[in-house]
Amino acid sequence: MYNWRKMTDEQRKSLLELRKSQKTPWHSPPHIQGERNRFHITAACYEHSSIIGKSCERMNEFESELLNTLELSTINIYAWVLLPNHYHVLVKTDDARKTLKALFQLHGRTSYRWNGEDKLRGRKTWYNALEHGIKSDSHFHATINYILHNPIKHSYVQHWQDWPFSNAKQYLDAIGKTEALRRWKEYDISKMGAWDV
Structure with missing residues (x-):
């Protein structure tokens, strides 16, 4: 996410020219367009600061707002987790742009409110939201494992169900621990999440 700072001026210039020529966003990956309707969406606080997690109350409020936003802009929420500085969701949507727009609006509202509460007007709160289209059923199940893990x-915890800000407990209740363990072993996450540091 933050490779820009590690680049030389020449590398930055070259990357910007490429992105301009392709008509893609200058400072983030392009948003997916196409036929996929299941997406892993992740968003992080700027520089991974624990802005969401300033307090348990803020975490609870944001959890409610995030889920309400997703319920209004998606068809299904398969998995979600909220951490002090970022979140992950796996959703089905018939319009990824609409879902991202709703999340960006949520980010704007919470950024304004939190910066007021923290007396830090002008602070950059959110970095971005990025979506990854789900390519297969195996990718889908591995993404659930990744999110809940x-x-x-x-x-933060040693067991999925011990973290209060996710749907891990509901997932385990729905499929059972035996099936969850089978899926954990079958759908490897070792190659996922290099961006999630």
Whole structure:
């Protein structure tokens, strides 16, 4: 996400020229267009600062707002997790642009409110939201595993169901621990998430 800062001036210039010529966003990957309707969407606070996680109350409020936003802009929410500095969701939508627009509006509202609460007007709160189209059923199940495993990856808890800001408990209740363990073993996540540091 932050490779821009590591580039030389010449590399930056070359990348910007390429993105301009392709009519893609200058400072982020292009948003997906096409036939896919299941997406892994992730968004992070700027420089991974724990702005969402300033307090448990803020986490609870944002969880509610995020889920309400997704319920209004998607067909189904398969998996989600909220951490102090980022979130991941796996959704089905008939219009990814509409879903992203709704999330960007949520980011704008929360950024304004939190910056006021924190007396930090002008602070950059969110970095972006990026979507990855789901390519196959295997990719779909691996993405669920990745999302629900995220609090463990970041050393917040030792078990999925111990993290209060995800749908891990509902997922485990729906399919059972035996099936969840089978899916964990079958759908590898070891090559996922290099961007999620």
